[in-house]
Amino acid sequence: MDSALKILVVEPDTTRARDIIDALKDGGWANVMVVGDISALGRSLTQIDPDIVLIDIEHPDRDTLEHVSHVSDAKSRPVAMFVDRSDADLTHAAIGAGLSAYVVDGLQKNRIKPVLETAIARFKMMEQMRSELDAAKQALNDRKTIDRAKGLLMNARKITEEESYNLLRKTAMDQGRKVIEVAQALVTAADLLG
Amino acid sequence: MTVREVTCGFVPLVDAAPLIIAQELRFAADEGISLNLMKQPSWSALRDMLALGHLDVAHMLSPMPIAMTLGVSGMQCQVDALMVLSINGTIIGVSKPLAAKMRNTGWNTDFNDPAAAATAIFATGHEKLRIGVPFPFSMHRMLLGHWLSAHPAFDKNQVEIITVPPPRMAEAVADGLLDMFCVGEPWGTVALEQDVAELIIPGVSIWQCAPEKVLGARHDWIDEHPQTTNAVMRAVYRATRWLDTPQNKPLATEILARSAHIHLPDNAIDPSISGHISGQNGGMPIDIPQFLMFHQNSANFPWRSQAAWIGSQIAQWHGLDPRAALATAQDCFRSDIYRQHLGPFGVNLPGASAKVEGALKQPTPVPATNGEMILGPDTFFDGAIFDFSAQN
Numbered sequence: 363m364d365s366a367l368k369i370l371v372v373e374p375d376t377t378r379a380r381d382i383i384d385a386l387k388d389g390g391w392a393n394v395m396v397v398g399d400i401s402a403l404g405r406s407l408t409q410i411d412p413d414i415v416l417i418d419i420e421h422p423d424r425d426t427l428e429h430v431s432h433v434s435d436a437k438s439r440p441v442a443m444f445v446d447r448s449d450a451d452l453t454h455a456a457i458g459a460g461l462s463a464y465v466v467d468g469l470q471k472n473r474i475k476p477v478l479e480t481a482i483a484r485f486k487m488m489e490q491m492r493s494e495l496d497a498a499k500q501a502l503n504d505r506k507t508i509d510r511a512k513g514l515l516m517n518a519r520k521i522t523e524e525e526s527y528n529l530l531r532k533t534a535m536d537q538g539r540k541v542i543e544v545a546q547a548l549v550t551a552a553d554l555l556g
Numbered sequence: 557m558t559v560r561e562v563t564c565g566f567v568p569l570v571d572a573a574p575l576i577i578a579q580e581l582r583f584a585a586d587e588g589i590s591l592n593l594m595k596q597p598s599w600s601a602l603r604d605m606l607a608l609g610h611l612d613v614a615h616m617l618s619p620m621p622i623a624m625t626l627g628v629s630g631m632q633c634q635v636d637a638l639m640v641l642s643i644n645g646t647i648i649g650v651s652k653p654l655a656a657k658m659r660n661t662g663w664n665t666d667f668n669d670p671a672a673a674a675t676a677i678f679a680t681g682h683e684k685l686r687i688g689v690p691f692p693f694s695m696h697r698m699l700l701g702h703w704l705s706a707h708p709a710f711d712k713n714q715v716e717i718i719t720v721p722p723p724r725m726a727e728a729v730a731d732g733l734l735d736m737f738c739v740g741e742p743w744g745t746v747a748l749e750q751d752v753a754e755l756i757i758p759g760v761s762i763w764q765c766a767p768e769k770v771l772g773a774r775h776d777w778i779d780e781h782p783q784t785t786n787a788v789m790r791a792v793y794r795a796t797r798w799l800d801t802p803q804n805k806p807l808a809t810e811i812l813a814r815s816a817h818i819h820l821p822d823n824a825i826d827p828s829i830s831g832h833i834s835g836q837n838g839g840m841p842i843d844i845p846q847f848l849m850f851h852q853n854s855a856n857f858p859w860r861s862q863a864a865w866i867g868s869q870i871a872q873w874h875g876l877d878p879r880a881a882l883a884t885a886q887d888c889f890r891s892d893i894y895r896q897h898l899g900p901f902g903v904n905l906p907g908a909s910a911k912v913e914g915a916l917k918q919p920t921p922v923p924a925t926n927g928e929m930i931l932g933p934d935t936f937f938d939g940a941i942f943d944f945s946a947q948n
Contacts (some may be wrong), residue, residue, distance in 0.1 A: 418603065419597075420597045421597070422723075423598075424601060428719070429718065550769050
């Protein structure tokens with residue numbers, strides 16, 4: 363594989379950073395470095411002199427990174443976003459995965475494409491894990507809210523837990539809303555009334 | 557009437573106000589559209605999303621459409637400015653240590669004297685000036701360049717321009733990474749309140765009429781969506797007029813502070829909306845006329861000469877053929893579309909689409925479709941005048 367290629371990953375989350383490095387190392391790229399942010403990196407970007415920079419599309423330091431590539435010697439710095447403007451599929455795949463890449467001008471396409479494909483696959487996997495985690499957190503929060511609403515009803519109307527839940531569900535159905543919305547409204551009202 | 561959804565990118569700054577107000581006060585709904593406001597984490601991200609078609613229109617730094625069209629920023633993509641969203645609104649600050657050194661040279665902290673401030677900066681003998689701007693293709697960088705390079709002591713090797721995201725500007729000054737910065741509000745005031753910097757001059761003191769943000773869209777998209785373009789421009793035009801009506805300003809500050817789009821408290825938003833800015837922490841705010849304009853003085857008209865001025869700067873930076881770059885740049889500011897869509901809406905339009913930039917010393921009446929209109933002053937601090945008509 364292409365161990366001469368110098369790849370810099372900008373990623374503040376160490377777990378995510380390790381994931382990306384592992385994926386690239388498995389692919390045969392050994393020369394990979396990681397930094398958390400560009401402002402800390404400052405001028406040392408010129409010393410690292412990467413061929414490819416991989417950075418999360420949402421990373422706020424992207425503007426700084428772009429400026430470094432513009433202002434310093436344009437012939438030896440990563441200048442272009444993505445390899446080949448004609449390769450729209452690759453570009454869209456990267457955007458979809460939340461990845462942006464800066465590549466030194468003149469690097470051959472066949473050296474870049476496999477790196478990007480590997481990074482895109484890893485970014486996708488991480489994105490999926492993140493949304494699964496978010497969904498799990500949301501479900502847990504919803505359950506806490508519904509439990510509190512049930513408790514409020516049980517106290518106020520002296521009914522069982524099952525009856526409380528049925529009441530919430532019936533109200534939700536009658537009003538064309540979700541159970542969690544009715545529960546949330548009840549909890550908010552109870553908090554307001556103290 | 558079906559409501560068309562228009563995906564609209566913005567960066568959370570006070571001058572995104574025209575788009576937020578157009579949506580929140582239902583100017584957009586009146587035109588049968590809904591602006592789906594998509595907050596962007598950086599100017600680079602906004603640019604790429606617009607180029608790739610994930611955004612229909614966007615709040616952009618005025619040089620961005622030109623830089624994209626010239627192919628010097630990201631993927632080459634033909635992007636036009638439909639109208640100017642705001643004039644001015646930037647501020648220049650220095651680190652506390654540099655301010656102290658400037659005072660030792662006899663500088664009297666006059667907030668409206670760029671020449672004196674530059675003299676003081678160069679007299680400090682500071683070896684290297686590291687200056688923060690929000691993006692390489694920004695009016696901030698162009699104003700700094702015009703201002704500092706006009707001074708006889710200017711040496712380009714002494715100045716290093718660094719891009720720092722505005723919310724981190726104060727931190728970068730505190731960490732000693734920057735000696736100076738030029739940034740849009742509220743981030744100058746934030747640096748002041750954190751007691752890491754002093755504000756020395758507002759951008760308006762360098763150029764009285766600098767186009768700061770524009771409403772950008774892809775050239776193809778504009779061609780393919782004339783009705784939506786029309787609706788967006790009318791809604792945004794009405795929002796800018798509302799924003800520059802003096803009695804609406806307190807409400808504007810409150811709506812911007814409350815809306816989920818900017819995430820800033822009202823005390824951070826108020827100085828730029830009201831134009832009352834303090835230079836020193838705890839100092840009395842000074843009223844700065846034309847600090848930030850959304851509408852007054854025909855602010856929204858996209859002058860081809862403004863685009864030419866921007867294009868000539870980019871051509872110098874990148875060693876492009878100036879003649880070709882100027883022609884491309886001027887075509888990016890769509891005064892033709894502005895006339896076509898806002899003329900029938902009753903908007904007063906100037907007789908010409910280009911002016912001599914820097915020539916108007918005071919509010920000046922010029923011929924217009926409704927008889928005449930008043931153009932605001934547009935001078936540069938050093939009296940520079942730019943007439944691009946000779947180069948066409």
